[in-house]
Amino acid sequence: MIHRTGWSPDAPTVIRRIGSYYYVRHLGHEFACKLRARLSKERVQVAIGDRVKLDEVDEIHRTAWIVDLEPRFNLxxxxxxxxxxxxxxxxxxxxxxxxxxxxxxxxxxxxxxxxxxxxxxxxxxxxxxxxxxxxxxxxxxxxxxxxxxxxxxxxxxxxxxxxxxxxxxxxxxxxxxxxxxxxxxxxxxxxxxxxxxxxxxxxxxxxxxxxxxxxxxxxxxxxxxxxxxxxHMEFDALAPTALGWLFPEMKPHIPHCRFPDCLHRTEPDCAVKTRAAITPDRYSSYLKFLDELIESEKRLSDTSIKVEETVKWRSAGGGADKKLVKLGMVARTDSRRVARQKLAGVSLNDFEPSDDEAELHEDDEDFTDP
Ligand SMILES: Nc1nc2c(ncn2[C@@H]2O[C@H](COP(=O)(O)OP(=O)(O)O)[C@@H](O)[C@H]2O)c(=O)[nH]1
Ligand SMILES: [Mg+2]
Ligand SMILES: [Zn+2]
Structure with a gap:
């Protein structure tokens, strides 16, 4: 059931940061690394978990320079x-x-x-x-x-x-x-x-x-x-019609419901209700979350905050179509910064720069090649 597509111990990976030092796990060891001046000047932000390219790897003192970041697949x-x-x-x-x-x-x-x-x-x-x-x-x-x-x-x-x-x-x-x-x-x-x-x-x-x-x-x-x-996770804004797609046992049946905006509750000809093998507990969780989402959608429209929703279809492995729901309520993404960081295929909902990131900027000033 578990497929292994993940991280390989051979990929140099940032596991910790202390001040201007990034500790990179590489070939079974930890290397203390600094950023090349070019990266600091470009204000490239290295996150924990980033795969990096190293130069001047000193295997005796376990030091190296970070010269580039690999594209991220999520953040x-x-x-x-x-x-x-x-x-x-x-x-x-x-x-x-x-x-x-x-x-x-x-x-x-x-x-x-x-x-x-x-x-x-x-x-x-x-x-x-x-x-x-x-x-x-x-x-x-x-x-x-x-x-x-x-x-x-x-x-x-x-x-x-x-x-x-x-x-x-x-x-x-x-x-x-x-x-x-x-x-x-x-x-x-x-x-x-x-x-x-x-x-x-x-x-x-x-x-x-x-x-x-x-x-x-x-x-x-x-x-x-x-x-x-x-x-302490809470739902981000999510359209009620998008919820069913996040239940793997409901997902394959949703395209067969009569109504494209079926909420799989009381609608006629609902394929989910008639065909999905969902346990009563899981279905009652679905109904509970659905109520919460409908409630929060009401609150949002009361305060007239517009939630933009874009639903993208994307081919997932194995030929099955995967529905990705992206919500643009807090779309405060600095596109230049993101481009520089080569973010690839991120589907996170909360893209607010965190306080950590704000402070990374401040700290960046003293990152220089000696
Ligand atoms: N009986 C039993 N108690 C456990 C087990 N794992 C953790 N505990 C106890 O559960 C309590 C909470 O564990 P903790 O690791 O602090 O949980 P955390 O809050 O999820 O990090 C502690 O008193 C542990 O000793 C377990 O496998 N069996
Ligand atoms: Mg704990
Ligand atoms: Zn349905």
Missing amino acids: LPRPTLANVDQVVIVMAADSPAFSPLTLDRFLVLAAQSGIEAVVCINKRDKVSAERLHEMIAPYEDAGYPVVTGSAKSREVSEIWRVLENRVSVLAGPSGVGKSSLLNALKPGLALKANEVSEKLGRGRHTTTFASLYVLDGPDGEALVGDTPGYS
Whole structure:
């Protein structure tokens, strides 16, 4: 089920930044790198996760110059993280009680950002095998990769296998064991479990750079975002008719509904209602999100903010058409900057420059070749 298209340990990848130094993972080692003056002058912004081209690689002192950036295939905001292969949505089998609604919300959000999602159920030591199966079956049937484990019992091999040779971020509610899983995957990481406040400083003067942890395994390494910042996700503006496309088990049937703007609720000749194999829990999540979107659309039209929607059809792998929904409500994108950064095929909804990025500009002044 899990296809590996992701990051290769051979691609020099920025994993951390301290001041004007970028730490680049390259051939199993970390190189302290600076930007070539040309890049600084052009105000090219290097994000954590960027694949870079290196020059004057000094394998003894582990230093190098960054001379260019590879095109990005995505960019997550706050904190900025580039080229994320997948978001691993961690839920607990129990304590806190398993909530399909919460899981579905994370899955829809990941789909909205165009990022592949993996369902990960931790704390499987807390439930019976039957209960665990009952929990994961709907998600396996819908086509999501699903892994289970127990950080407490150090049963993390399934989880390791989805992380290996990819760049991942962990998302999920607090208390489900994200920090514990990372600790179990990398003893010595010493992340604080049970830490309640996971909010990242987003104030004007709190610069928070993401970084990527390197986890080693027998057949490779994994890069995992250290940011817990994806635990409080909210829907971006989304047209109610676009929601069904973000449910993989509904998607193939939508073109067969009688009405092109079918909401798959009470409409006649709705192919989704008659043909889609969607579980009652998943369908009730769909209805709940639909209500929220309709509600927020009402609020938006009340305050007469115009939401522009462009729906693009794009051929996805395997010949199937993939519908991409791009929303232009906060279209404050500096096209020149984006062009310079060679952003390729980004389908993120929030393109506001973050505070980190604003501060990157300030810091850039002292980046010079010696
Ligand atoms: N029983 C059990 N408890 C766990 C497991 N993983 C984490 N915990 C406990 O769950 C609590 C929250 O874990 P933490 O890693 O802080 O969750 P986070 O908020 O998602 O980072 C801690 O008390 C952990 O000891 C597990 O696999 N089984
Ligand atoms: Mg934590
Ligand atoms: Zn329908």
